[in-house]
Amino acid sequence: xxxxxxxxxxxxxxxxxxxxxxxxxxxxxxxxxxxxxxxxxxxxxxxxxxxxxxxxxxxxxxxxxxxxxxxxxxxxxxxxxxxxxxxxxxxxxxxxxxxxxxxxxxxxxxxxxxxxxxxxxxxxxxxxxxxxxxxxxxxxxxxxxxxxxxxxxxxxxxxxxxxxxxxxxxxxxxxxxxxxxxxxxxxxxxxxxxxxxxxxxxxxxxxxxxxxxxxxxxxxxxxxxxxxxxxxxxxxxxxxxxxxxxxxxxxxxxxxxxxxxxxxxxxxxxxxxxxxxxxxxxxxxxxxxxxxxxxxxxxxxxxxxxxxxxxxxxxxxxxxxxxxxxxxxxxxxxxxxxxxxxxxxxxxxxxxxxxxxxxxxxxxxxxxxxxxxxxxxxxxxxxxxxxxxxxxxxxxxxxxxxxxxxxxxxxxxxxxxxxxxxxxxxxxxxxxxxxxxxxxxxxxxxxxxxxxxxxxxxxxxxxxxxxxxxxxxxxxxxxxxxxxxxxxxxxxxxxxxxxxxxxxxxxxxxxxxxxxxxxxxxxxxxxxxxxxxxxxxxxxxxxxxxxxxxxxxxxxxxxxxxxxxxxxxxxxxxxxxxxxxxxxxxxxxxxxxxxxxxxxxxxxxxxxxxxxxxxxxxxxxxxxxxxxxxxxxxxxxxxxxxxxxxxxxxxxxxxxxxxxxxxxxxxxxxxxxxxxxxxxxxxxxxxxxxxxxxxxxxxxxxxxxxxxxxxxxxxxxxxxxxxxxxxxxxxxxxxxxxxxxxxxxxxxxxxxxxxxxxxxxxxxxxxxxxxxxxxxxxxxxxxxxxxxxxxxxxxxx
DNA sequence: AGCACGCCGACT
DNA sequence: GTCGGCGTGCTC
Numbered sequence: 001x002x003x004x005x006x007x008x009x010x011x012x013x014x015x016x017x018x019x020x021x022x023x024x025x026x027x028x029x030x031x032x033x034x035x036x037x038x039x040x041x042x043x044x045x046x047x048x049x050x051x052x053x054x055x056x057x058x059x060x061x062x063x064x065x066x067x068x069x070x071x072x073x074x075x076x077x078x079x080x081x082x083x084x085x086x087x088x089x090x091x092x093x094x095x096x097x098x099x100x101x102x103x104x105x106x107x108x109x110x111x112x113x114x115x116x117x118x119x120x121x122x123x124x125x126x127x128x129x130x131x132x133x134x135x136x137x138x139x140x141x142x143x144x145x146x147x148x149x150x151x152x153x154x155x156x157x158x159x160x161x162x163x164x165x166x167x168x169x170x171x172x173x174x175x176x177x178x179x180x181x182x183x184x185x186x187x188x189x190x191x192x193x194x195x196x197x198x199x200x201x202x203x204x205x206x207x208x209x210x211x212x213x214x215x216x217x218x219x220x221x222x223x224x225x226x227x228x229x230x231x232x233x234x235x236x237x238x239x240x241x242x243x244x245x246x247x248x249x250x251x252x253x254x255x256x257x258x259x260x261x262x263x264x265x266x267x268x269x270x271x272x273x274x275x276x277x278x279x280x281x282x283x284x285x286x287x288x289x290x291x292x293x294x295x296x297x298x299x300x301x302x303x304x305x306x307x308x309x310x311x312x313x314x315x316x317x318x319x320x321x322x323x324x325x326x327x328x329x330x331x332x333x334x335x336x337x338x339x340x341x342x343x344x345x346x347x348x349x350x351x352x353x354x355x356x357x358x359x360x361x362x363x364x365x366x367x368x369x370x371x372x373x374x375x376x377x378x379x380x381x382x383x384x385x386x387x388x389x390x391x392x393x394x395x396x397x398x399x400x401x402x403x404x405x406x407x408x409x410x411x412x413x414x415x416x417x418x419x420x421x422x423x424x425x426x427x428x429x430x431x432x433x434x435x436x437x438x439x440x441x442x443x444x445x446x447x448x449x450x451x452x453x454x455x456x457x458x459x460x461x462x463x464x465x466x467x468x469x470x471x472x473x474x475x476x477x478x479x480x481x482x483x484x485x486x487x488x489x490x491x492x493x494x495x496x497x498x499x500x501x502x503x504x505x506x507x508x509x510x511x512x513x514x515x516x517x518x519x520x521x522x523x524x525x526x527x528x529x530x531x532x533x534x535x536x537x538x539x540x541x542x543x544x545x546x547x548x549x550x551x552x553x554x555x556x557x558x559x560x561x562x563x564x565x566x567x568x569x570x571x572x573x574x575x576x577x578x579x580x581x582x583x584x585x586x587x588x589x590x591x592x593x594x595x596x597x598x599x600x601x602x603x604x605x606x607x608x609x610x611x612x613x614x615x616x617x618x619x620x621x622x623x624x625x626x627x628x629x630x631x632x633x634x635x636x637x638x639x640x641x642x643x644x645x646x647x648x649x650x651x652x653x654x655x656x657x658x659x660x661x662x663x664x665x666x667x668x669x670x671x672x673x674x675x676x677x678x679x680x681x682x683x684x685x686x687x688x689x690x691x692x693x694x695x696x697x698x699x700x701x702x703x704x705x706x707x708x709x710x711x712x713x714x715x716x717x718x719x720x721x722x723x724x725x726x727x728x729x730x731x732x733x734x735x736x737x738x739x740x741x742x743x744x745x746x747x748x749x750x751x752x753x754x755x756x757x758x759x760x761x762x763x764x765x766x767x768x769x770x771x772x773x774x775x776x777x778x779x780x781x782x783x784x785x786x787x788x789x790x791x792x793x794x795x796x797x
Numbered sequence: 798a799g800c801a802c803g804c805c806g807a808c809t
Numbered sequence: 810g811t812c813g814g815c816g817t818g819c820t821c
Contacts, residue, residue, distance in 0.1 A: 005821080009798050018821040040820040041800060057821055 003029060003064050004050035006093050007039055008107055012775065015092045018046070019055050020064040029067060032074030034105065036066040036160045043158045045107035047097050048072075049079050068162055071357060073101055075374050077411055084407060088767070090774060090789040091397035099397055100372040102350045108161040110134060113145060113154050120153035130157075164350055168239040172226065173210045175236050178203065184234065194222035198229065212240075243351040259296050259445075268439040272301045275415035276308060276379050283406060285386075285431040286419040288441030289679060290650030291448065294419045295325075297441075298382050299332050301417065302363055306333070310379020310414070311362045315401055317388040317611065318342055318367040326365065333363045340366030340373065343585070368393060371401040371408070378412040381405050385611065386418035386427060387643060392794045400792055402427075421650065421681065422643045425636075425692065428685050429699040451621070451652040451659030453677040457668040458625075465568050469556050474622050474662050475568055482572065482601055486619040486657065490604045491648050492558050493628040495578035496520035499555030501528065503543035510544065516747035521553050522580065523563075533749050561624060562604055577605030610648040616655030621648055626665040626673055634744075635697045638672040642684050645676035696736060701759040704770065705793040707743065709786040713752040719785050720754035723773055727758060730769050735760040751786075 001022040007014055020037050022029055029035075033048045043065065055061060074082075078100055086093040098106060111133040115121040121128065125144060133156070136142060148154040174181075185199040198221050202209070216226065229235040261269060268286060275282045288294045302312040316325060318341060330337050338352045338361035355361045357374040364373040368391055383391065383405055391401040402418070409416040418427055418436070431438035444450070456471050464475040481488055500518035501510040510519050512530035519528035519537070527536040543551050558578050565574055575591050582588045588608075595603045596615055603609060603618075623645060630641045645663060653659020665673055675684040693700050706723060710716035720740030727737050736759040743753035760766060770789050 002821095007820085009820085011798050013818095014798075014820070020821060037821085039799095042798095042820090044798095044820095055821085059821070061821060 001029070002052045002055050002061065003035070003048045004052065005035060005037055005046040005064070006049050006097060007037065008045040008094055008098075009039070010092045010094050012092075015086075015094070017049065019052075019057050019061055021061040022051075023063050026064065026067055029064075030072045031076050032072035032079050034068040034073050035064055036068065036107075037064055038062050041158070042109075043160050044109070045160055047074060047079070047094075049083070049093075073105060073357065073374070075376060077376070077408070078372065078374060081372075081404070081407060081411070085397065085399060085404070088403075089398055089791060090770065096397050096399075099369060099393075099399075100374075102164070102346065102353045104164040104346045104350045106163065108163055110159045110161060112157045112159055113148075114157055115148075115154050117153050120148060123148075165347070166241045167244055167347060167351070169212050169214070169242045171210050171212045171238050171240045172216065172230075173236045173238060174202065174206070175233055178206050181206070181234070194225040195228060197221065198225045210238075243355060244345070244348045245351070259293070261293070261296060261300070262443060262445060264441045264443060265293055265297050265445070268441065269297050269300055269304075271437070271439060272297070272380070272415055272417055273304045276301070276305050276310065279379075279413040280415060281410045281413045283409065283416045283418065283430075283436040284439050285423055285427050285436045286417055286439045286441070287423050287428070287431075287681070288419065288421060289444065289450070289681075290421045290646070291444040291446065291450075292421075292441035293445030294384070294421075294441065295328065296445065298384065298417070298419065299329070301380055301382070303332065305379035306336070306362060308379060309377075311364075311375050311377050312380040312382070313364045313370070313373060313375055313378055313408075314382040314384065315366060315368065315370055315391070315405070316384045317390050329363065329365050336362040338364050338366075338373075340364065340370040342367065343589075368401045371404045378408065378414050380414055381409050381416045382419065383417070384419050386420045387422055387424040388611075389640075389794050392792065394794055396788070398790050403792075422646050423681075423685075425639055425685065425688060426699045429689065448653065449658065450679050451649055451661050453649055453661040453663065453679070455668045455673065455677055456662055456664045458664050458666045459668075465564055467556075467560070467564050469561055469564060469624060470568065471664055474624075474664060477620055477660065477662055478565075478569065478602070478622070481620045482569070484619075487595070487598070487600075487615060487617045488602045488620045488622065489609060489613075489615075489618050489648070489651050490561070490602060490622045490624060491607070491610055491644075492556065492561055492604065492624040493607055493644070494520075494555070494557045495531070495559070495580055495606055496529065496557035497523040497559040497563075498553035499557060500553070501540065502552050502554055503545060503548055504550040504552060505548035506543060506546040508543055508545035510540065514747070514750045516745050520555075520557065523559055524580075532745065556625070558604055558606060565602065565604070572602060573600040574602045574604055575600040577603060577609055579606070582608070607644060610644055610651070613651055615651070617657075618651060619653055619657045619659050621652040621659065621661045623648060623661075623663040623665075626663050626676075627667055630667060630670065630672065635692070635695060638670075638688055638691070641670075642672040642676050642681075642688075645673065646679055646681070649676065649679065696759055701736070701761060702763075703791075703793060704758040704760075704766065705790040706756045706758070706770070706773070707788045707790070708740070708754045708756075709751045709788070710784050711751055712784065713747075715785060716752045716754045719787075720756055723787075724756055726773065727756070727769070730765065731758070731760070731763060735763055 003020045003022050004017045005020055007018050029048065031048055031050060035046050035048055036043055037046050082093055082096045085096050113131040113133055115126050125141065181199060181202050188196055201219060201221060226235065230237060272284060286294055298314060305312045326339055338356045340349060340352055356364055364370055364375050366373065383402060386402060393399050405416050427436065430436045456473050461471045464470050464472045478488055498521040510528060511517065512519055512533065512535050514535055515530055515532045517530060517532055519530055521539060522529050526539055528539055529536045542549050558576055562574055562576050565572060575595050577591050594600060626641065626645060629644060630637055649661040652661050663673065667673060671687050708716045708720040717740065724737060724740055737756060739756040740754040743755050746753055774787060774789060
């Protein structure tokens, strides 16, 4: 038999199948297996994507060396999916296969130097062992090693290592009969007290064995006595595999609650259920206002799929994978749930993933990459908050979880449910055209009115304090809530203290040396930080350009507002939540737990606080500046602004108390802000569609973004123009080719970026053409040029 | 991607 | 002569 293998070498030239002879000892090789194969002089990991009887290859096939896992990690479905994705998203098949698996399954490679003669073995450099070449840095040693290699006294061996380790525990089994143990007990010396205790325990608990180490420890039994019995073959140790279970911390406080659905929810659920039963690959767009009970519809649909003997996959944005969310699902489906998100350790992710692969979990809940969960027999896929930009991976492989979900839905003939209060325009337009079926939830499940939203016009308002960040209206409202012991959420879409340093004498703005961005001041760490590449330097007290002391720090960030609030409201307890305060693992949850427990009055944060949080005591939500996202040079700035404001407004008044929302803005008449005030998604959709139509933007056009990067700005520009010419020659009206222009941030990490935007309605040859351009890029790489192609880019300037 | 081969200039 | 720098081509 011959195995078709995709090899772990991410390069254009190796992005194809290599064939290997399967030796007879390897009988049970299946498609999707992870294998080790010889590749040139090296050994590399690879994935079997097909098995055949014959080969076209002219030379002699090499033997496949090893099958790594007992069970093939990839299902045939995932292998097929990887082929489809490689074609459509311009990335190597191996990169796609790797992202389908937990990161511990990436191979580690080592080069080891092994002595070949007795004489060499005794050399000091070997010390009787072989040498890991990665660890050799000493120049003299390197010279000596080269000598040895030359004289054939040593050879290099290539090793492929598997990082994936199962956690095990020691379990002790009995080996003899009860009478034997009793006999042995009698024969003990009188001073063997600990052994006597252990034997007494064995005799008393004979029926309950085996015990694991932790259990034995509880009975205060001596470890050395246990070991003695093991040595005497009276106990046997078995290493039993154990899952690192991340759910335990949530499962304690979960309670089951049965919720009755309202009429709209029931109608939506029935449609979805029908598709589950008919095995129908239909996509539903569940458009439901905040608080309309989408989650309950999801849970009952999942439950229905399980009853029909099918499995279910649910994606949620990383940020809303809160303990609240997980415990809800867990309370419903218990041990059958597997959770995949970035908060897990690598080992936990691997274990959760294996539970899915082995069919032990029937419901998978996870963030973007969970769309590749090796779940079989899928009967339902759900994507919650489907408009979230985080479902698109912004680096290679640039897949969109929604597209992958559609593919899998078709593969399994299972319905896909896209849910949101503010659907992406893309999805909403597809529902309009009948590609998706629209299901609407227009009523709040708890009958509560939507929170009252007030817009504060910053152009004509009085500010509290000396800074121009907080209006008196907002501060008064905060005071009022504080007096009633209620809580407040404040949103400010920028972290740090001030967003740039400006010299009033020479006009100099302090910028990142690697990127084309101004540095942001962070007062707490006394640093100026680049939010793109992380570059930092101390806060200057003189202008680095002209040495003037007349420097000012402009713009507002979370740190500055925190300071202002403390001045205006002495004694107020503020929790700040942004990338800076949540970098440590678990700190996100810590902050939210504190706030939930009422240990703070105000939660002040960036957009990470806008979504999914549910705190009943929050009665005021304030948006400090609604305009931050509005004038980004991006066609979907309005959509993002509307989305953010609507979502954050939904955080107020979630329980008994009614909520209030205050939005500060310099653009009170902008339709995105006015319609967010009314929470009127449908009108926003209609309005924004007209804007998109006039601007030839999605969803009226498909887009493809080609970026050319180089350390040399002129080379990047030159190549970008060359690509544009190729495109113009081959594409036809009404396709629009824009650019090349420097990217919005034209320099990132010392690379200059030029981009070309292709907007098209129908261009059947485009895919092929782009692949050709990519091939061309391969040649150009020698001159330090990189070309990236992004279909459905997340942002376009 | 790595690795080898081959060609070239530089140097003990 | 031999070392090492880089351009080129190959990996079943």
